[in-house]
Amino acid sequence: MGMSKKLLEAFKLFDEANAKDPNTEHFEGAAFPKELLYAKRMTDILNDFEPSASEALQLTARCQHICRWEIPRESYEMNRAGYLKWRQELKKFHAEKASSILHKVGYDEDTIDRVSFLLLKKQLKKDGETQTLEDVICLVFLKYYYEPFLAKHDDDKIISILQKTWKKMSEKGHKAALGLSYSDRGLELVTRAISN
Known part of the structure; x- marks a missing residue:
């Protein structure tokens, strides 16, 4: 770049x-x-x-x-x-x-x-760059802030946040998110969130 x-x-x-x-x-x-x-x-x-x-x-x-x-x-x-x-x-x-x-x-x-x-964040889902920015924000959260967040909240709250996060992301973002490393509990909650 x-x-x-x-x-x-x-x-x-x-x-x-x-x-x-x-x-x-x-x-x-x-x-x-x-x-x-x-x-x-x-x-x-x-x-x-x-x-x-x-x-x-x-x-x-x-x-x-x-x-x-x-x-x-x-x-x-x-x-x-x-x-x-x-x-x-x-x-x-x-x-x-x-x-x-x-x-x-x-x-x-x-x-x-x-x-x-x-x-x-204008025209999310319509403007390609706004969408890319949102994907990056979500990926930064999942990679660096999700695991510490897990320790402070119960499963229901985490699943709700993950579902809201997932909705904001593109297919490309979803693919990148599923390629990140998670703890056992972290992965289990991601799997539950996106299967509901």
Whole structure:
């Protein structure tokens, strides 16, 4: 996958912003700012899943959660309506943050608009790149966050989340998800979720 000078500069600025995350995650014996690690995982999975991804899609994957900690979940009501409102506000927030950085790097308006379109998850199932982004988000969750999540929740909740995740994915995404490694319980719940 080709990396233009602008793309590398945008990645650098996205990563500098995410490096300020006060939340850390431990991975392979080291501590990382949580959203910086997430952004790099998004890029890695995108590179595997869609090696010919456009520059706009590469940019979007890298800034998908940019500065997410600045709008904590706790600042909204702790119910379904509060959760949905938080998610909508986050999408707009990420699009604004990303656009500001992309302007600084010198991207044209068409590219900036496209990144915002993708960050806002417009036309899922209809727009190929929005769908690819959603597949990558789901694959990152399944590869890196699903197993720790399993330890904290009961089977019914996990199955419900897996079914919602599966519905958002394409056939290509399903195939990639089934190629990941899972624990025995993790695999059993994936199998149960997708057979219902």
